[in-house]
Amino acid sequence: MNYYILITIMFAIITFINLLFLPKLSNKLSSKELVSVLIPMRNEERNVEGLIESMRKITHSPVEFIILDDGSTDRTPELLSRSTKGDSRFKIVSGKPLPKGWVGKVHACKELSLHARGTYYLFLDADVRVSPSVIEKVLFQMNHYDAGLVTGFPQFPIPTLLSKMLVPFQHFLVYFHLPIAVANHTTKKAFTAAHGAFMFFKTEAYEECGGHEAVKSSLLEDVHIARKVKEKGWKVTIVNNTNDVTCHMYDTNREVWSGFLKNIYIGLGRNPISVLLLSLFYFVFYIMPLPFFLYGFIAGEWSYCIPLVAIWVQTLMIDIASNQSRWHFLIMPIASISFIIIMWASMLRGMKNKGYAWKGRTYS
Structure with a gap:
């Protein structure tokens, strides 16, 4: 005993x-380089208005918001059109049919990248809400660590019984089992974690690793693309973004x-x-x-x-x-x-x- x-x-x-080696999003870095915020959406009518409201409050400039409607069958297209009307920073594109061998979200992200013009790509999920200064804070960490990708596990509301049991395990598994110092300071693929709801790339790193096309059949595309980034010699920095990024992953036990x-x-x-x-x-x-x-x-x-x-x-x-x-x-x-x-x-x-x-x- x-x-x-x-x-x-x-x-x-x-x-x-x-946890001592997990950097927080605190300091800011001002930049005049264009950031492309890229968001795939499929049947996300419950998230449209909250997402757009959150994006409008982002303080970094210049920024472009590109949202892809991936074959939604609910009111997502209608709500997107209404919510973004009159704001030239928003661009709504329609997704192409899903090719054989591709995972839906991965294909949508690849399509989004083809429309992006930024020096940096920020991929977000539709159920994410961010603080107004999140881009400046992530830019600081990217510059500080000389990273090709900055990612982090958001704060997760846990409204249902099963979410209380399982959702916080995402943080537990990473913060306990992953040696964060090694993950953040080396390019060793074995020490990698990422969360697809929040992926901030240098465009150069994204393109060098093959982008989402390099992981087109993966259901765990976030981790797999992070490994591809490391394969090309770029660092991947895991940050504590829970004060700046919230992800309402699941609303029901199902x-x-x-x-x-x-x-x-x-x-x-x-x-x-x-x-x-x-x-x-x-x-x-x-x-x-x-x-x-x-x-x-x-x-x-x-x-x-x-x-x-x-x-x-x-x-x-x-x-x-x-x-x-x-x-x-x-x-x-x-x-x-x-x-x-x-x-x-x-x-x-x-x-x-x-x-x-x-x-x-x-x-x-």
Whole structure:
């Protein structure tokens, strides 16, 4: 038990040290170079007005906003036309039919890049809202790190039960398992993370790596294109953008389930051994501390309570860094059960070749 206690305490210490190397968006850099903000949209009527309002408040100039309607069947085109009327910075384009072998979002992003004229490309998702000064802040970090790509995991509202269990795991997995100092200061591909909702490229780096066409069939295009950037000798900088970027990823439990189902097994390299080992790891170190705590509390064996306190401290540090609910850390053991379940569900679906459904399309 002593070694078990020591390991859980070490996890908290490692996470604390790792977070020290995560730069925040704070300082600003003024620039007169054109930034192209590129946003693919497919059936996003619920996000149109909020997105456009957020874009209008951006203070960097010059800037162009290019939005691609990717075959929407709802009121997205109508709302886009109405919301952007009279503002010459906005350009609305219609997406072409999806070619064979392409993932929908990846093709839309490639199409957007063909219309862009900027020195920098900022790819955003339709459910993202940003602070007015976000571009100046990202430009500072890009210049400071001499990076070809700056990315970060936004602040995620968690309105549903399943989102509370799974969505914060995006921050947890990166801030705990990825050595951020190595990821940010080297071009080693093995140490890479990215979030497709917020990708800020130097145009030169984007074009050198082949752009989205280089990852046209990937459901995990953000990580894969970040690796392509590193292959060409550019750094990829992961920043803490949670005070400046919010991503309303999922509004329902069904959306949470579908979103994680399509990404998680692919994110593990479609490797069943990785699923097994990660399941064992989270069962031993993030689920078992709960029964140990209950036993220790009832029996008066207080040392048995330490592992749960340690993982609570670890999770709380990540929640604070990611601007998440201050009470979320308490459900970490239960959230770990959900994480294991979705990993296995994603793996089994992939092994059975049932495909992953998203935005009305099915991908293998």
